[in-house]
Amino acid sequence: xxxxxxxxxxxxxxxxxxxxxxxxxxxxxxxxxxxxxxxxxxxxxxxxxxxxxxxxxxxxxxxxxxxxxxxxxxxxxxxxxxxxxxxxxxxxxxxxxxxxxxxxxxxxxxxxxxxxxxxxxxxxxxxxxxxxxxxxxxxxxxxxxxxxxxxxxxxxxxxxxxxxxxxxxxxxxxxxxxxxxxxxxxxxxxxxxxxxxxxxxxxxxxxxxxxxxxxxxxxxxxxxxxxxxxxxxxxxxxxxxxxxxxxxxxxxxxxxxxxxxxxxxxxxxxxxxxxxxxxxxxxxxxxxxxxxxxxxxxxxxxxxxxxxxxxxxxxxxxxxxxxxxxxxxxxxxxxxxxxxxxxxxxxxxxxxxxxxxxxxxxxxx
Ligand code: MRU
Numbered sequence: 455x456x457x458x459x460x461x462x463x464x465x466x467x468x469x470x471x472x473x474x475x476x477x478x479x480x481x482x483x484x485x486x487x488x489x490x491x492x493x494x495x496x497x498x499x500x501x502x503x504x505x506x507x508x509x510x511x512x513x514x515x516x517x518x519x520x521x522x523x524x525x526x527x528x529x530x531x532x533x534x535x536x537x538x539x540x541x542x543x544x545x546x547x548x549x550x551x552x553x554x555x556x557x558x559x560x561x562x563x564x565x566x567x568x569x570x571x572x573x574x575x576x577x578x579x580x581x582x583x584x585x586x587x588x589x590x591x592x593x594x595x596x597x598x599x600x601x602x603x604x605x606x607x608x609x610x611x612x613x614x615x616x617x618x619x620x621x622x623x624x625x626x627x628x629x630x631x632x633x634x635x636x637x638x639x640x641x642x643x644x645x646x647x648x649x650x651x652x653x654x655x656x657x658x659x660x661x662x663x664x665x666x667x668x669x670x671x672x673x674x675x676x677x678x679x680x681x682x683x684x685x686x687x688x689x690x691x692x693x694x695x696x697x698x699x700x701x702x703x704x705x706x707x708x709x710x711x712x713x714x715x716x717x718x719x720x721x722x723x724x725x726x727x728x729x730x731x732x733x734x735x736x737x738x739x740x741x742x743x744x745x746x747x748x749x750x751x752x753x754x755x756x757x758x759x760x761x762x763x764x765x766x767x768x769x770x771x772x773x774x775x776x777x778x779x780x781x782x783x784x785x786x787x788x789x790x791x792x793x794x795x796x797x798x799x800x801x802x803x804x805x806x807x808x809x810x811x812x813x814x815x816x817x818x819x
Contacts, residue, residue, distance in 0.1 A: 455621045455635075457486060457667055463626050464511050465518065465581065472525050472574055474518045476506050479622060483663035484761045491515075494523035494536045501543040501550070504654070508623020509697040509733055510584050513549030516540040517580045520557040521573035528566035533558065545746040546706055546784045547697040548735045553580060581625045587730035588627035590798035595633020595693065595728060596640060598794075598801065602690050602724075603642055610643035610671070612690045614680055617651045617708035618660035619695025619728065629728040630693040631661070633796065638670050646672040647689060649680060651708060653754040653781060677710055681717035692718045693796070696729040703789030703804030704741025705729075709782055715791040727787070727804070728796040731813060739806075741786040752779035 455462060468475045474491040481487050489505060491497045497519030500506050506515045523536035537554045544550060560576045561569045603611050619630035627635060637644040646665055651657035658674050665672040683689050692714055698706040705727040718725040738744045756773040773779065792804035802808035
């Protein structure tokens with residue numbers, strides 16, 4: 455996607471030597487800065503500190519992290535340590551484990567001398583696949599949006615989204631926002647209600663930034679406003695991303711997604727999750743009880759980050775000092791509240807049968 459007229463992806467290899475560049479998402483939307491990752495430890499820190507974030511992007515970053523480790527030490531111990539350290543960074547998004555295990559399967563059988571080059575090739579292939587998957591999600595989602603637009607006389611479709619599941623969360627295009635970009639490109643009028651998404655404000659900071667940069671009309675709302683807007687008939691469809699979707703169609707996503715799904719059901723608003731196959735955890739059936747939910751530090755709740763009137767990035771305290779705080783990063787929306795799953799293969803019912811109809815056993819790995 456374009457930033458100030460220049461085409462960017464969220465991650466790329468910078469040179470023949472194999473350094474990896476990412477956009478520092480902790481500084482957006484106020485500062486656009488590219489950061490170079492040279493060692494696996496830097497890749498792990500970038501994922502943990504959310505310099506890169508979003509399930510597909512952290513998967514691809516982990517893949518490049520394995521390549522960085524093998525560039526330095528191509529032996530078995532280095533491979534195992536790299537994978538363990540990368541997978542431990544964030545527990546909820548299954549894409550991380552999926553990507554790391556794919557790297558292990560591909561490089562482990564090779565002689566150490568061949569591993570690094572193969573790892574870079576595989577990481578690059580993963581990045582390309584993610585772009586292709588997101589583009590396909592966009593095409594399938596566009597069909598849904600066209601159906602919703604039918605008979606509306608050119609009135610914009612109002613989409614509500616939570617967190618950031620746009621191109622910044624992937625390599626390009628995004629998952630939940632891919633149908634929005636596809637609609638915008640196709641000339642179908644679309645407007646997005648962007649949940650602010652406290653505590654880290656991925657909606658207010660990142661989704662607003664990327665929709666604005668692309669010229670898609672949007673309105674930022676406080677996290678608590680979505681239910682009211684749905685009651686007033688101002689939301690036509692909710693589309694969110696996912697960090698892990700179980701084989702039965704339960705959707706783990708950014709904290710607060712579940713509440714939007716409840717409000718959507720109460721108001722007859724269709725609620726879709728958009729995700730590539732790397733987000734499906736075929737080993738899990740009961741998302742509510744099985745998905746590991748990341749607990750993040752209390753400071754994300756007690757403090758807010760932003761730009762001061764003087765133009766500096768700073769933090770302010772927003773909770774009574776001494777308060778006890780919880781900060782679960784994700785929640786699980788049960789499949790029964792999900793209208794459908796928009797995947798690169800098409801739109802599936804949120805159920806075991808729905809997913810199985812799109813993916814045969816062989817393709818699950
Ligand atoms: O904590 P984050 O910012 O990594 O959470 C991101 C989300 O919850 C996204 O909705 C999800 O990863 C899907 S991204 C295409």
